[in-house]
Amino acid sequence: MHITFHGAARTVTGSKHLITLKNGYKILLDCGLFQGMGKETFALNENFGFNAADIDVLILSHAHIDHSGLIPKLVGDGFTGKIYCTPATVDLAKILLEDSAGIQESDTEFVNKRRAKEGLPPYEPLYTVADARSVCPLFVETPYNHWMQINDDVKLLFTDAGHIIGSACVHLAIREEGKEQRISFSGDIGRYKDVILKSPEVFPQADYLIMESTYGDSLHEGVFDTAETLLYWVTKTCMEKKGKLIIPAFSVGRTQELLYFLNQLSLERSLPKVPVYVDSPLSYEATQVVKSHPQNFNNRLKKILQYDHDPFDFDNLLFIGSVEESKALNADRRPMVIISASGMADAGRVKHHIMNNISDERNSILIVGYCEPNSLGGRLMNGQKQVRIFREEFDVVAEVGVMRSMSAHGDYDDLCQFLACQNPAEIKSLFLVHGEYDVQLHFREKLMKKGYREVIIPEQHERIHLQ
Incomplete structure (x- = not known):
């Protein structure tokens, strides 16, 4: 053998x-x-x-x-x-x-x-x-x-x-x-x-x-800091800079964790009232699959389900379906949070969002998980001042943040x-x-x-x- x-x-x-x-x-x-x-x-x-x-x-x-x-x-x-x-x-x-x-x-x-x-x-x-x-x-x-x-x-x-x-x-x-x-x-x-x-x-x-x-x-950062760190980036980008917070996130796992923490902030009434868009039909479907297998949840989440029937939903959360709706977000100048796949930012709609928003200092890109060093997410995480997207060079003007607690x-x-x-x-x-x-x-x-x-x-x- x-x-x-x-x-x-x-x-x-x-x-x-x-x-x-x-x-x-x-x-x-x-x-x-x-x-x-x-x-x-x-x-x-x-x-x-x-x-x-x-x-x-x-x-x-x-x-x-x-x-x-x-x-x-x-x-x-x-x-x-x-x-x-x-x-x-x-x-x-x-x-x-x-x-x-x-x-x-x-x-x-x-x-x-x-x-x-x-x-x-x-x-x-x-x-x-x-x-x-x-x-x-x-x-x-x-x-x-x-x-x-x-x-x-x-x-x-x-x-x-x-x-x-x-x-x-x-x-x-x-x-x-x-x-x-x-x-x-x-x-x-x-x-x-x-x-x-x-x-x-x-x-x-x-x-x-x-x-x-x-x-x-x-070693990872403590999970207990995640909600506070997420709140910091939403507040700084959307409320102070009046920009867009773009979060590359895998449709399975990472997106549901983000929604869980944003729901927690919403329940605590600390989440700013800005729209949160999940721009990925796959993320919507994946979230439904996650909800359909509660037998895999830990005991803490099972207890939460006793008083919050959907820990992945909150006010101002919107799922984007069509390509036209996705493109419209790039033309919309209002402050917002965009969660989109893929997690390494190397494919999918998030790559287009980064391309359209990376050169505006009002905006932020928040990396929330592992990125292969050669991927777009990896290059942003490593501090490159210029990145190549769809065969074009872009200056990295938007602020890039990294949150290591969510791996x-x-x-x-x-x-x-x-x-x-x-x-x-x-x-x-x-x-x-x-x-x-x-x-x-x-x-x-x-x-x-x-x-x-x-x-x-x-x-x-x-x-x-x-x-």
């Missing part, structure tokens, strides 16, 4: 890990889209590094596009197997994949207009909306904490990862030549004090562990707590994925001091034999 790392290897995007058994049976863990990788992005998404038709089964940890976004291409290239994931992940993946396809079609059309003027050949989207819809019959809803027999030699268990609604850690029991090996894949690990979700669950002892490491060398990824303490249920002496190899290389090097040092004997940071497409 061996494993090959085809994505999220020394980077935080494009999650894809391929386990191949001695009999040739192939298990793909996640099939994510690379995002924010600059000029390399298209080539990385075009080439899997394996033959899609050879994959027997796909196991999806959660619905975020950097973990699920290449599934339509996988199917288009010949994959016909089952896709195992939790019920909430099925609901989210259906809308996220269709939205991803729509964004690709729209952005490709936008770019191709410019390419045509320059006499350049047109680009083709990676997949279409029709391709995304063709994936749906392959999903197999799999509940948490239930061993599922995949075939005669492979069993699957999901435990709650606490990252987004439906997110799971993947646990495989694989029998080869009369011996069972246990492989666990963390997916993305959530936080132990999340305002909406349950904490990551304990899980069975593993022989091999594939673990995300996004924040393996840092859905666990920090160093959370990652260590996640590992607390494991005996390091029984882990043959721990593979660090989904992280920047310098962060992973620091995290590996700390893990080895905790007793993990072999901590490996695989390279892209690296193949490693499991003894």
Whole structure:
């Protein structure tokens, strides 16, 4: 048996890990889209590094596009197997994949207009909306904490990862030549004090562990400061500068957290009376999916539901549907808050909002989560004074803020707590994925001091034999 790392290897995007058994049976863990990788992005998404038709089964940890976004291409290239994931992940993946396809079609059309003027050949989207819809019959809803027999030699268990609604850690029991090996894949690990979700669950002892490491060398700001920090930016931008506060936010997880905190401020009567626009049809649909799975909520939120039937709604909240309504926001000079996808600001409507408002000193752009350094959000967060958007250069005149307390990824303490249920002496190899290389090097040092004997940071497409 061996494993090959085809994505999220020394980077935080494009999650894809391929386990191949001695009999040739192939298990793909996640099939994510690379995002924010600059000029390399298209080539990385075009080439899997394996033959899609050879994959027997796909196991999806959660619905975020950097973990699920290449599934339509996988199917288009010949994959016909089952896709195992939790019920909430099925609901989210259906809308996220269709939205991803729509964004690709729209952005490709936008770019191709410019390419045509320059006499350049047109680009083709990676997949279409029709391709995304063709994936749906392959999903197999799999509940948490239930061993599922995949075939005669492979069993699957999901435990709650606490990252987004439906997110799971993947646990495989694989029998080869009369011996069972246990492989666990963390997916993305959530936080132990999340305002909406349950904490990551304990899980069975593993022989091999594939673990995300996004924040393996840092600690987040306290969650209890989030509402106050958000209020500061709304007040400063909308009330004092009379401008627009633009917040790039992932449609799943981050948007619902923002709405939760804004609702809290509204209940306390401290939220300024300015319109708050969620400019993303996907965010509206995702919020409805989140509401439909209250069994995943933590006990605190379940208690809040007893007196506030909708903790994601408040006065002056408006969801934007059509493209025309979205464009109208850029012509509207009134103070407002615009929450829009994507979270890294590298695609979708938020990219257009930033392009149209970045050169006005009245406005602010608030980054509320992780951004790959080469993404538009990453470049703004790192203080670049000029950024390239849709092949045009823009001076960064608007104020850029960063709020680190809202990450859905666990920090160093959370990652260590996640590992607390494991005996390091029984882990043959721990593979660090989904992280920047310098962060992973620091995290590996700390893990080895905790007793993990072999901590490996695989390279892209690296193949490693499991003894």
